[in-house]
Amino acid sequence: MKVLLLENIHPIARDLFIKDGFQVEVLKGALSEDELIKKLPGYDVLGIRSKTYLTEKVFAAAKSITTVGCFCVGTNQVDLKAAREHGVVVFNAPFSNTRSVAEMVIAEIIMLSRKLGTRNNEMHQGIWNKSSAQCFEVRGKTLGIVGYGNIGSQVSMLAEAFGMRVVFYDVISKLPLGNAKPLSTLEELLAASDFVTLHVPATESTRNMISEAELQQMKPASYLINASRGDVIDLRALENAVKHKHIAGCALDVFPEEPENNIPTYPSPMKGLENVILTPHIGGATEEAQVNIGREVASTLVRFMTTGSTLHAVNFPRVDIPLDRNNTRLSNVHRNVKGVLKDINRILSEYGANIQAQSLHTDSELGYLVVDLNQPITDDLIQSIQALKTAVRTRRIL
Numbered sequence: 001m002k003v004l005l006l007e008n009i010h011p012i013a014r015d016l017f018i019k020d021g022f023q024v025e026v027l028k029g030a031l032s033e034d035e036l037i038k039k040l041p042g043y044d045v046l047g048i049r050s051k052t053y054l055t056e057k058v059f060a061a062a063k064s065i066t067t068v069g070c071f072c073v074g075t076n077q078v079d080l081k082a083a084r085e086h087g088v089v090v091f092n093a094p095f096s097n098t099r100s101v102a103e104m105v106i107a108e109i110i111m112l113s114r115k116l117g118t119r120n121n122e123m124h125q126g127i128w129n130k131s132s133a134q135c136f137e138v139r140g141k142t143l144g145i146v147g148y149g150n151i152g153s154q155v156s157m158l159a160e161a162f163g164m165r166v167v168f169y170d171v172i173s174k175l176p177l178g179n180a181k182p183l184s185t186l187e188e189l190l191a192a193s194d195f196v197t198l199h200v201p202a203t204e205s206t207r208n209m210i211s212e213a214e215l216q217q218m219k220p221a222s223y224l225i226n227a228s229r230g231d232v233i234d235l236r237a238l239e240n241a242v243k244h245k246h247i248a249g250c251a252l253d254v255f256p257e258e259p260e261n262n263i264p265t266y267p268s269p270m271k272g273l274e275n276v277i278l279t280p281h282i283g284g285a286t287e288e289a290q291v292n293i294g295r296e297v298a299s300t301l302v303r304f305m306t307t308g309s310t311l312h313a314v315n316f317p318r319v320d321i322p323l324d325r326n327n328t329r330l331s332n333v334h335r336n337v338k339g340v341l342k343d344i345n346r347i348l349s350e351y352g353a354n355i356q357a358q359s360l361h362t363d364s365e366l367g368y369l370v371v372d373l374n375q376p377i378t379d380d381l382i383q384s385i386q387a388l389k390t391a392v393r394t395r396r397i398l
Helices: 011-019 033-039 056-061 080-085 098-114 116-124 150-161 186-192 212-217 235-243 287-307 340-350 379-386
Strands: 002-005 023-026 045-048 067-070 089-091 142-146 165-169 195-198 222-226 247-252 276-278 328-335 355-362 366-373 391-396
Touching: 002 011, 011 023, 011 287, 033 056, 045 287, 056 080, 067 287, 080 089, 089 287, 098 116, 098 150, 098 195, 098 222, 098 247, 098 276, 098 287, 142 150, 142 186, 150 165, 165 186, 186 212, 212 235, 235 247, 328 340, 328 379, 340 355, 340 366, 340 379, 379 391
Parallel strands: 002 023, 002 045, 045 067, 067 089, 142 165, 142 195, 195 222, 222 247, 247 276
Antiparallel strands: 328 366, 328 391, 355 366
Protein backbone atom coordinates (compact mmCIF):
# COMPACT_ATOMS: atom_id res chain seq x y z
CA MET A 1 0.00 0.00 0.00
CA LYS A 2 1.32 3.42 -0.98
CA VAL A 3 1.21 6.59 1.10
CA LEU A 4 1.80 10.21 0.00
CA LEU A 5 2.56 12.75 2.74
CA LEU A 6 2.55 16.47 1.90
CA GLU A 7 3.41 19.74 3.67
CA ASN A 8 6.26 18.71 5.97
CA ILE A 9 4.27 16.29 8.09
CA HIS A 10 6.41 15.21 11.04
CA PRO A 11 8.77 12.29 10.24
CA ILE A 12 7.20 10.17 12.98
CA ALA A 13 4.23 9.63 10.65
CA ARG A 14 6.48 8.33 7.89
CA ASP A 15 8.25 6.04 10.35
CA LEU A 16 4.98 4.57 11.62
CA PHE A 17 3.80 3.81 8.09
CA ILE A 18 7.10 2.19 7.12
CA LYS A 19 7.09 0.09 10.29
CA ASP A 20 3.72 -1.36 9.22
CA GLY A 21 4.94 -2.17 5.71
CA PHE A 22 3.62 0.82 3.75
CA GLN A 23 5.55 2.47 0.92
CA VAL A 24 5.86 6.18 1.71
CA GLU A 25 6.67 9.24 -0.39
CA VAL A 26 7.16 12.59 1.35
CA LEU A 27 6.87 16.03 -0.27
CA LYS A 28 7.65 19.29 1.54
CA GLY A 29 4.98 21.59 0.09
CA ALA A 30 1.32 21.53 -0.86
CA LEU A 31 0.09 20.55 -4.32
CA SER A 32 -2.43 22.39 -6.49
CA GLU A 33 -5.60 20.75 -7.78
CA ASP A 34 -4.01 19.95 -11.15
CA GLU A 35 -0.85 18.62 -9.50
CA LEU A 36 -2.91 16.38 -7.21
CA ILE A 37 -4.92 14.99 -10.12
CA LYS A 38 -1.68 14.00 -11.85
CA LYS A 39 0.08 12.73 -8.74
CA LEU A 40 -2.49 10.73 -6.75
CA PRO A 41 -3.42 7.78 -9.01
CA GLY A 42 -1.78 4.67 -7.58
CA TYR A 43 -1.68 5.93 -3.99
CA ASP A 44 -3.94 4.42 -1.30
CA VAL A 45 -3.42 6.96 1.51
CA LEU A 46 -2.96 10.75 1.41
CA GLY A 47 -1.71 12.86 4.30
CA ILE A 48 -2.09 16.66 4.21
CA ARG A 49 -2.06 19.66 6.50
CA SER A 50 -3.99 22.91 5.98
CA LYS A 51 -2.69 24.20 2.63
CA THR A 52 -3.69 21.30 0.35
CA TYR A 53 -7.27 21.59 -0.91
CA LEU A 54 -9.08 18.39 -1.86
CA THR A 55 -11.98 19.10 -4.22
CA GLU A 56 -14.60 17.03 -6.01
CA LYS A 57 -12.35 16.99 -9.10
CA VAL A 58 -9.47 15.60 -7.05
CA PHE A 59 -11.55 12.79 -5.54
CA ALA A 60 -13.07 11.94 -8.91
CA ALA A 61 -9.59 11.56 -10.43
CA ALA A 62 -7.87 9.84 -7.49
CA LYS A 63 -9.90 6.63 -7.52
CA SER A 64 -7.22 4.63 -5.69
CA ILE A 65 -7.25 6.92 -2.64
CA THR A 66 -9.07 5.11 0.16
CA THR A 67 -8.46 7.47 3.05
CA VAL A 68 -7.19 10.98 3.81
CA GLY A 69 -5.48 12.07 6.98
CA CYS A 70 -5.61 15.77 7.89
CA PHE A 71 -2.54 16.25 10.10
CA CYS A 72 -4.17 19.24 11.78
CA VAL A 73 -7.34 20.11 13.68
CA GLY A 74 -9.53 21.45 10.87
CA THR A 75 -10.94 19.70 7.81
CA ASN A 76 -12.36 22.71 5.94
CA GLN A 77 -9.68 22.21 3.25
CA VAL A 78 -11.39 18.93 2.29
CA ASP A 79 -14.70 18.60 0.44
CA LEU A 80 -16.07 16.09 2.94
CA LYS A 81 -19.25 15.50 0.94
CA ALA A 82 -17.26 14.61 -2.18
CA ALA A 83 -15.02 12.35 -0.12
CA ARG A 84 -18.08 10.48 1.18
CA GLU A 85 -19.55 10.10 -2.28
CA HIS A 86 -16.32 8.48 -3.45
CA GLY A 87 -16.02 6.27 -0.37
CA VAL A 88 -12.98 8.08 1.02
CA VAL A 89 -12.72 8.14 4.82
CA VAL A 90 -11.28 11.34 6.34
CA PHE A 91 -9.53 11.57 9.71
CA ASN A 92 -8.01 14.51 11.59
CA ALA A 93 -6.27 15.31 14.89
CA PRO A 94 -8.81 17.19 17.00
CA PHE A 95 -6.86 17.13 20.27
CA SER A 96 -3.13 16.94 19.55
CA ASN A 97 -2.30 20.66 19.32
CA THR A 98 -4.81 21.87 21.91
CA ARG A 99 -2.25 22.79 24.53
CA SER A 100 0.05 24.54 22.05
CA VAL A 101 -2.71 26.84 20.79
CA ALA A 102 -4.02 27.53 24.29
CA GLU A 103 -0.57 28.53 25.58
CA MET A 104 -0.07 30.92 22.67
CA VAL A 105 -3.42 32.59 23.33
CA ILE A 106 -2.51 33.15 26.98
CA ALA A 107 0.87 34.57 25.93
CA GLU A 108 -0.85 36.97 23.52
CA ILE A 109 -3.28 38.13 26.20
CA ILE A 110 -0.33 39.16 28.36
CA MET A 111 1.59 40.67 25.44
CA LEU A 112 -1.37 42.80 24.40
CA SER A 113 -2.14 43.90 27.95
CA ARG A 114 1.46 45.03 28.45
CA LYS A 115 2.06 46.25 24.86
CA LEU A 116 5.07 43.97 24.66
CA GLY A 117 4.95 43.72 20.87
CA THR A 118 5.08 47.49 20.49
CA ARG A 119 7.85 47.87 23.09
CA ASN A 120 9.86 45.14 21.35
CA ASN A 121 9.53 46.82 17.94
CA GLU A 122 10.60 50.17 19.45
CA MET A 123 13.69 48.67 21.07
CA HIS A 124 14.74 47.10 17.75
CA GLN A 125 14.54 50.61 16.28
CA GLY A 126 16.69 51.97 19.11
CA ILE A 127 13.79 53.68 20.91
CA TRP A 128 13.79 53.53 24.73
CA ASN A 129 10.17 54.10 25.80
CA LYS A 130 9.73 53.04 29.42
CA SER A 131 6.07 53.69 30.17
CA SER A 132 3.20 52.17 32.14
CA ALA A 133 0.49 54.07 30.25
CA GLN A 134 -2.35 51.75 29.12
CA CYS A 135 -0.43 48.71 30.40
CA PHE A 136 -2.30 46.40 32.75
CA GLU A 137 -2.12 43.16 34.67
CA VAL A 138 -4.44 40.45 33.38
CA ARG A 139 -5.41 39.38 36.90
CA GLY A 140 -8.99 40.36 37.60
CA LYS A 141 -9.81 41.04 33.95
CA THR A 142 -12.59 39.21 32.11
CA LEU A 143 -11.80 36.85 29.26
CA GLY A 144 -14.62 36.02 26.85
CA ILE A 145 -14.19 32.75 24.94
CA VAL A 146 -16.25 32.26 21.80
CA GLY A 147 -16.39 28.52 21.13
CA TYR A 148 -15.90 26.37 24.23
CA GLY A 149 -14.50 23.26 22.59
CA ASN A 150 -11.17 21.49 23.10
CA ILE A 151 -9.02 24.61 22.76
CA GLY A 152 -11.47 27.11 24.24
CA SER A 153 -11.93 25.08 27.41
CA GLN A 154 -8.15 24.64 27.78
CA VAL A 155 -7.68 28.41 27.46
CA SER A 156 -10.35 28.78 30.12
CA MET A 157 -8.42 26.72 32.67
CA LEU A 158 -5.12 28.48 31.98
CA ALA A 159 -6.73 31.92 32.21
CA GLU A 160 -8.24 31.14 35.60
CA ALA A 161 -4.79 30.15 36.82
CA PHE A 162 -3.73 33.73 36.02
CA GLY A 163 -6.60 35.09 38.10
CA MET A 164 -8.85 36.05 35.19
CA ARG A 165 -12.63 35.83 35.22
CA VAL A 166 -13.85 33.63 32.36
CA VAL A 167 -17.13 33.76 30.45
CA PHE A 168 -17.91 31.82 27.30
CA TYR A 169 -20.47 31.50 24.53
CA ASP A 170 -21.09 28.42 22.40
CA VAL A 171 -23.96 27.47 20.12
CA ILE A 172 -23.94 24.04 21.80
CA SER A 173 -24.53 23.69 25.53
CA LYS A 174 -21.18 22.93 27.21
CA LEU A 175 -20.26 21.99 30.76
CA PRO A 176 -18.20 24.84 32.30
CA LEU A 177 -14.77 24.01 33.67
CA GLY A 178 -13.57 25.63 36.88
CA ASN A 179 -15.44 28.87 37.54
CA ALA A 180 -16.16 29.71 33.91
CA LYS A 181 -19.62 31.12 33.30
CA PRO A 182 -21.66 30.44 30.16
CA LEU A 183 -23.47 33.37 28.56
CA SER A 184 -26.57 33.06 26.40
CA THR A 185 -25.58 35.35 23.49
CA LEU A 186 -22.50 36.56 21.68
CA GLU A 187 -23.59 40.15 22.28
CA GLU A 188 -23.65 39.58 26.04
CA LEU A 189 -20.13 38.14 25.92
CA LEU A 190 -18.71 40.97 23.83
CA ALA A 191 -20.10 43.61 26.16
CA ALA A 192 -18.74 41.88 29.28
CA SER A 193 -15.19 41.02 28.19
CA ASP A 194 -11.88 42.83 28.43
CA PHE A 195 -10.38 40.21 26.12
CA VAL A 196 -12.22 38.16 23.49
CA THR A 197 -10.67 35.05 21.97
CA LEU A 198 -12.24 33.14 19.08
CA HIS A 199 -12.23 29.33 18.78
CA VAL A 200 -14.86 28.48 16.16
CA PRO A 201 -14.86 26.44 12.93
CA ALA A 202 -15.11 27.91 9.44
CA THR A 203 -18.78 27.71 8.45
CA GLU A 204 -21.27 29.98 6.73
CA SER A 205 -22.62 30.99 10.13
CA THR A 206 -19.17 32.01 11.42
CA ARG A 207 -18.03 33.90 8.32
CA ASN A 208 -17.47 37.54 9.39
CA MET A 209 -19.13 36.79 12.71
CA ILE A 210 -17.00 39.64 14.11
CA SER A 211 -17.69 42.65 11.90
CA GLU A 212 -18.35 46.33 12.48
CA ALA A 213 -21.49 45.82 14.58
CA GLU A 214 -19.86 43.22 16.84
CA LEU A 215 -16.71 45.29 17.27
CA GLN A 216 -18.81 48.24 18.42
CA GLN A 217 -20.48 45.94 20.98
CA MET A 218 -17.10 45.20 22.56
CA LYS A 219 -15.98 47.22 25.55
CA PRO A 220 -13.95 50.34 24.70
CA ALA A 221 -10.19 49.61 24.85
CA SER A 222 -10.74 45.84 24.86
CA TYR A 223 -8.67 43.28 22.96
CA LEU A 224 -9.42 40.66 20.31
CA ILE A 225 -7.56 37.41 19.58
CA ASN A 226 -8.19 35.05 16.67
CA ALA A 227 -6.44 31.68 16.41
CA SER A 228 -9.36 29.85 14.82
CA ARG A 229 -10.11 30.59 11.14
CA GLY A 230 -9.20 33.65 9.09
CA ASP A 231 -12.63 34.45 7.68
CA VAL A 232 -14.44 34.85 11.01
CA ILE A 233 -13.31 38.49 11.30
CA ASP A 234 -13.94 41.36 8.88
CA LEU A 235 -10.37 42.69 8.82
CA ARG A 236 -11.29 46.06 7.35
CA ALA A 237 -13.73 46.64 10.19
CA LEU A 238 -11.09 45.53 12.70
CA GLU A 239 -8.50 47.82 11.11
CA ASN A 240 -10.87 50.76 11.54
CA ALA A 241 -11.65 49.84 15.16
CA VAL A 242 -7.94 49.61 16.04
CA LYS A 243 -7.09 52.90 14.30
CA HIS A 244 -9.86 54.67 16.22
CA LYS A 245 -8.68 53.11 19.51
CA HIS A 246 -11.99 51.39 20.23
CA ILE A 247 -10.01 48.14 20.14
CA ALA A 248 -6.80 48.56 22.15
CA GLY A 249 -5.02 45.72 20.40
CA CYS A 250 -5.42 42.41 18.66
CA ALA A 251 -3.54 39.22 17.89
CA LEU A 252 -4.19 37.38 14.62
CA ASP A 253 -2.73 33.98 13.79
CA VAL A 254 -5.07 33.16 10.89
CA PHE A 255 -6.10 35.12 7.79
CA PRO A 256 -8.78 34.97 5.06
CA GLU A 257 -6.21 34.04 2.43
CA GLU A 258 -3.03 32.22 3.36
CA PRO A 259 -0.20 31.21 0.99
CA GLU A 260 0.44 27.53 0.33
CA ASN A 261 4.15 27.93 1.12
CA ASN A 262 6.39 30.45 2.88
CA ILE A 263 6.71 33.77 1.06
CA PRO A 264 8.87 36.87 1.78
CA THR A 265 6.02 39.41 1.68
CA TYR A 266 2.46 38.89 2.93
CA PRO A 267 -0.15 41.66 2.51
CA SER A 268 -2.48 42.51 5.37
CA PRO A 269 -4.48 45.63 6.31
CA MET A 270 -3.35 45.08 9.92
CA LYS A 271 0.37 45.54 9.21
CA GLY A 272 2.04 48.44 11.01
CA LEU A 273 -0.80 49.13 13.46
CA GLU A 274 0.04 49.77 17.11
CA ASN A 275 -0.33 46.84 19.53
CA VAL A 276 -1.20 44.37 16.79
CA ILE A 277 0.44 40.94 16.89
CA LEU A 278 0.53 39.06 13.57
CA THR A 279 1.75 35.46 13.36
CA PRO A 280 1.74 33.09 10.33
CA HIS A 281 -0.75 30.42 11.49
CA ILE A 282 1.60 28.94 14.09
CA GLY A 283 -0.83 28.30 16.94
CA GLY A 284 -0.22 24.56 16.76
CA ALA A 285 3.32 24.84 15.43
CA THR A 286 5.30 23.35 18.30
CA GLU A 287 7.53 20.29 18.21
CA GLU A 288 5.30 18.60 20.77
CA ALA A 289 2.13 19.24 18.79
CA GLN A 290 3.59 18.07 15.50
CA VAL A 291 4.86 14.85 17.08
CA ASN A 292 1.46 14.23 18.66
CA ILE A 293 -0.39 14.97 15.42
CA GLY A 294 1.95 12.82 13.35
CA ARG A 295 1.57 9.89 15.72
CA GLU A 296 -2.19 10.25 16.19
CA VAL A 297 -3.21 10.59 12.54
CA ALA A 298 -0.74 8.06 11.15
CA SER A 299 -1.82 5.47 13.73
CA THR A 300 -5.47 6.08 12.86
CA LEU A 301 -4.79 5.70 9.14
CA VAL A 302 -2.80 2.49 9.65
CA ARG A 303 -5.60 1.10 11.77
CA PHE A 304 -8.18 1.91 9.11
CA MET A 305 -6.15 0.40 6.31
CA THR A 306 -5.32 -2.79 8.24
CA THR A 307 -8.58 -3.37 10.16
CA GLY A 308 -11.25 -1.23 8.47
CA SER A 309 -11.89 0.76 11.66
CA THR A 310 -13.54 4.14 11.05
CA LEU A 311 -13.41 5.15 14.71
CA HIS A 312 -12.84 8.94 14.90
CA ALA A 313 -13.62 9.48 11.19
CA VAL A 314 -15.15 12.91 10.51
CA ASN A 315 -17.28 11.98 7.48
CA PHE A 316 -18.24 8.31 7.87
CA PRO A 317 -20.38 5.98 9.97
CA ARG A 318 -18.13 4.57 12.68
CA VAL A 319 -17.38 0.84 12.79
CA ASP A 320 -14.72 -0.77 14.98
CA ILE A 321 -14.72 -4.53 15.56
CA PRO A 322 -11.95 -6.66 17.13
CA LEU A 323 -9.41 -8.09 14.72
CA ASP A 324 -9.14 -11.88 14.34
CA ARG A 325 -6.12 -12.88 12.25
CA ASN A 326 -7.65 -16.34 11.77
CA ASN A 327 -10.30 -14.80 9.51
CA THR A 328 -10.30 -12.68 6.36
CA ARG A 329 -12.02 -9.30 6.26
CA LEU A 330 -13.67 -7.08 3.67
CA SER A 331 -15.42 -3.74 3.83
CA ASN A 332 -18.16 -2.17 1.76
CA VAL A 333 -19.24 1.44 1.50
CA HIS A 334 -22.74 1.76 0.04
CA ARG A 335 -25.71 4.06 -0.32
CA ASN A 336 -28.07 3.66 2.58
CA VAL A 337 -31.15 2.13 0.97
CA LYS A 338 -33.27 -0.88 1.89
CA GLY A 339 -32.01 -4.35 1.07
CA VAL A 340 -28.27 -3.72 0.80
CA LEU A 341 -27.28 -6.13 3.56
CA LYS A 342 -29.61 -8.77 2.12
CA ASP A 343 -27.98 -8.42 -1.32
CA ILE A 344 -24.44 -8.63 0.07
CA ASN A 345 -25.24 -11.65 2.25
CA ARG A 346 -26.82 -13.35 -0.75
CA ILE A 347 -23.58 -12.91 -2.70
CA LEU A 348 -21.55 -14.20 0.22
CA SER A 349 -23.83 -17.21 0.48
CA GLU A 350 -23.50 -17.97 -3.22
CA TYR A 351 -19.73 -18.01 -2.79
CA GLY A 352 -20.11 -20.44 0.12
CA ALA A 353 -18.65 -17.96 2.57
CA ASN A 354 -19.19 -18.52 6.29
CA ILE A 355 -19.66 -15.18 8.06
CA GLN A 356 -17.74 -15.08 11.35
CA ALA A 357 -18.55 -11.47 12.27
CA GLN A 358 -20.40 -8.58 10.70
CA SER A 359 -20.83 -4.93 11.68
CA LEU A 360 -22.93 -2.35 9.84
CA HIS A 361 -23.37 1.31 10.76
CA THR A 362 -25.36 3.80 8.71
CA ASP A 363 -26.29 7.46 8.61
CA SER A 364 -28.94 9.16 6.51
CA GLU A 365 -27.01 8.70 3.25
CA LEU A 366 -24.25 6.15 3.70
CA GLY A 367 -23.68 2.68 5.09
CA TYR A 368 -20.36 1.13 6.10
CA LEU A 369 -20.11 -2.66 6.47
CA VAL A 370 -17.21 -4.77 7.75
CA VAL A 371 -17.43 -8.55 7.36
CA ASP A 372 -15.15 -11.32 8.67
CA LEU A 373 -15.10 -14.61 6.75
CA ASN A 374 -13.41 -17.95 7.40
CA GLN A 375 -12.06 -18.37 3.87
CA PRO A 376 -9.97 -16.44 1.34
CA ILE A 377 -11.58 -13.41 -0.29
CA THR A 378 -11.27 -13.67 -4.07
CA ASP A 379 -11.20 -10.85 -6.61
CA ASP A 380 -14.41 -12.29 -8.07
CA LEU A 381 -16.16 -11.91 -4.71
CA ILE A 382 -15.04 -8.28 -4.34
CA GLN A 383 -16.11 -7.51 -7.91
CA SER A 384 -19.53 -9.12 -7.41
CA ILE A 385 -20.24 -6.98 -4.34
CA GLN A 386 -18.88 -3.85 -6.03
CA ALA A 387 -21.15 -4.52 -9.02
CA LEU A 388 -24.24 -3.86 -6.85
CA LYS A 389 -25.94 -0.60 -7.81
CA THR A 390 -25.71 0.54 -4.20
CA ALA A 391 -21.96 -0.04 -3.86
CA VAL A 392 -19.56 2.91 -3.55
CA ARG A 393 -16.34 1.11 -2.62
CA THR A 394 -15.52 -2.49 -1.71
CA ARG A 395 -12.08 -3.64 -0.62
CA ARG A 396 -10.24 -6.60 0.83
CA ILE A 397 -8.66 -5.72 4.20
CA LEU A 398 -7.21 -9.08 5.30
